[in-house]
Amino acid sequence: MTKLIGYARVSTRQQSTDRQQADLLAAGVRRDDLHVDHGVSGARASRPQFDRALRALIDGDTLVITTLDRLGR
Template sequence: MKIGYARCSTDKQDLMVQKTALIDLGVKEENIHMDHGLTGTNRDRPGLERALAASREGDTFIVSKLDRLARSVPDARSIADQLESKGVKLALGQSIYDPADPMGKMFFNILATFAEFEADLIRMRTKEGMAIAKAKGKLRGKQPKLSPKQQNELKRMHETGDHSISDLAEIFAVSRPTVYRTLNRVR
């Protein structure tokens, strides 16, 4: 049997391209397991766990690309070891790698190294971009929900003792944690 796995990192991404690729590779739709909005560095992925649990000896575990399965060599190696212990072959697209075969293992490790390298490059570029934006004064973080005038009024109303935190949250149409953050910020 062919077991498929698809993953995308953000809720804004679409899994249809991967799902279609898996179906084109011969995976039945009911055997495709997916994780939506979970990064490859997060090992706690329910879809991956279901896919691994569904794999039996003689099956082929299929992902469209290695970076959809794992973003680090240790994680990729761990998944490959799980598959090998069950007697399951791993297919990356149309290429099948037998984790028990030395050549298959070597090639898989090389691909995993590239996937990890790519993830490291993305992190490095993101940090560099954030540092540049911060230096230019364009990276300020999340803005407060209340204007400075509203923050001062909230503080004044709180100091009178006539309003509870819940009252202030209702009056300003914000959550109680926002009221607490605002009070801490304006003190």
């Protein structure tokens, strides 16, 4: 069975991922399959939750993001 794996990110700890998370959940991502990085720039090589999201993917799964800039710069 294929899954939707969600990823949300904000660049500063003062920003909120609430809207991104709500959009991902509305798109069908289960809360257990949602990975969120707080205060992590898209230009950084190390994004711990993004790395976890990629490791969670298996053949046929889909990585879901709200906008392309959440993946990186």
